[in-house]
Amino acid sequence: MQFIIPINQYKTPLWSIHCSTNKPVTLTSETQKLKQKMKTVCVTGGSGFIASWVVKFLLQKGYTVKASVRNPGDPKKVEHLLALDGAKERLHLFKANLLEEGSFDAEITGCDGVFHMASPFFHNVADPQAELIDPAVNGTLNVLRSCAKSPSVKRVVLTSSIAAVAFNGKPRTADTVIDESWWSLPDLCRQNRMWYVLSKTLAEEEAWKFAKEKGIDLVTINPFMVIGPLLQPTLNTSATYILNYISGMFFTPKNTQSTCYEDVRI
Numbered sequence: 001m002q003f004i005i006p007i008n009q010y011k012t013p014l015w016s017i018h019c020s021t022n023k024p025v026t027l028t029s030e031t032q033k034l035k036q037k038m039k040t041v042c043v044t045g046g047s048g049f050i051a052s053w054v055v056k057f058l059l060q061k062g063y064t065v066k067a068s069v070r071n072p073g074d075p076k077k078v079e080h081l082l083a084l085d086g087a088k089e090r091l092h093l094f095k096a097n098l099l100e101e102g103s104f105d106a107e108i109t110g111c112d113g114v115f116h117m118a119s120p121f122f123h124n125v126a127d128p129q130a131e132l133i134d135p136a137v138n139g140t141l142n143v144l145r146s147c148a149k150s151p152s153v154k155r156v157v158l159t160s161s162i163a164a165v166a167f168n169g170k171p172r173t174a175d176t177v178i179d180e181s182w183w184s185l186p187d188l189c190r191q192n193r194m195w196y197v198l199s200k201t202l203a204e205e206e207a208w209k210f211a212k213e214k215g216i217d218l219v220t221i222n223p224f225m226v227i228g229p230l231l232q233p234t235l236n237t238s239a240t241y242i243l244n245y246i247s248g249m250f251f252t253p254k255n256t257q258s259t260c261y262e263d264v265r266i
């Protein structure tokens with residue numbers, strides 16, 4: 001099943017999807033805490049804007065977190081993570097690149113769940129295939145292949161995007177609800193040179209195909225622009241939009257009919 005969060009109504013915190021259950025909760029808070037402490041989850045692209053918040057919330061909830069970073073030696077990418085409450089005891093950073101086949105295998109093995117959040121998010125590219133599409137699509141498959149190899153992984157949460165579903169030429173008004181039937185059209189993306197949009201569309205499509213084939217319990221999340229306080233010391237793309245409003249250099253991607261903002265903390 002594909003979960004599309006209707007724009008303007010995105011209320012479910014990312015981290016609670018992993019924690020949610022249909023079964024009645026009969027554990028005392030003490031045993032519940034102990035049980036959660038024993039759970040280990042992997043977050044790919046841990047130093048990114050949204051992923052840093054997910055790592056923070058997972059640590060707060062007692063999870064052991066294995067977070068991938070491309071360059072563990074870069075203080076700008078890791079210091080804010082290492083300073084989080086619980087990081088000393090329960091955060092393990094590991095080096096992995098989306099384009100390196102098998103580089104997530106060892107760390108995903110034994111995890112209960114995986115949040116796949118690593119994906120290039122920018123618009124100015126010289127080589128869209130190499131800079132955006134390959135890491136998004138092949139990287140997602142790379143991570144899912146690692147998940148398929150590890151029987152301990154019960155669920156994979158993929159941070160897809162509104163980009164994957166909303167760009168198909170259908171009119172979007174204030175009353176439009178973008179649901180599971182919506183997909184962005186790759187040809188339209190190519191025609192309009194919306195390379196990031198194309199990368200997210202193809203990545204989510206491939207993710208669903210692979211997950212169905214391998215029986216992976218996949219949840220996709222399709223947020224619009226995510227904003228909020230930055231934990232990392234550098235600006236990501238969605239925060240740059242806000243800075244551009246403030247500095248007067250407003251920029252909005254071509255063919256955007258509307259823009260919504262969601263708070264990373266809720």
Ligand SMILES: NC(=O)c1ccc[n+]([C@@H]2O[C@H](COP(=O)([O-])OP(=O)(O)OC[C@H]3O[C@@H](n4cnc5c(N)ncnc54)[C@H](OP(=O)(O)O)[C@@H]3O)[C@@H](O)[C@H]2O)c1
Nearest residue numbers: 045048049050070097098118119120159161225226236238
């Ligand atoms: N922010 C939004 O408004 C928004 C909205 C909808 C969906 N999303 C999706 O949510 C996810 C996170 O977005 P964000 O805004 O938090 O982005 P971000 O801050 O730019 O983080 C992206 C992360 O992906 C990692 N990454 C990129 N290429 C990689 C590669 N080849 N190998 C390994 N890691 C790689 C980056 O690693 P480095 O730190 O080493 O560069 C970074 O940790 C993305 O999948 C994005 O498409 C974001």
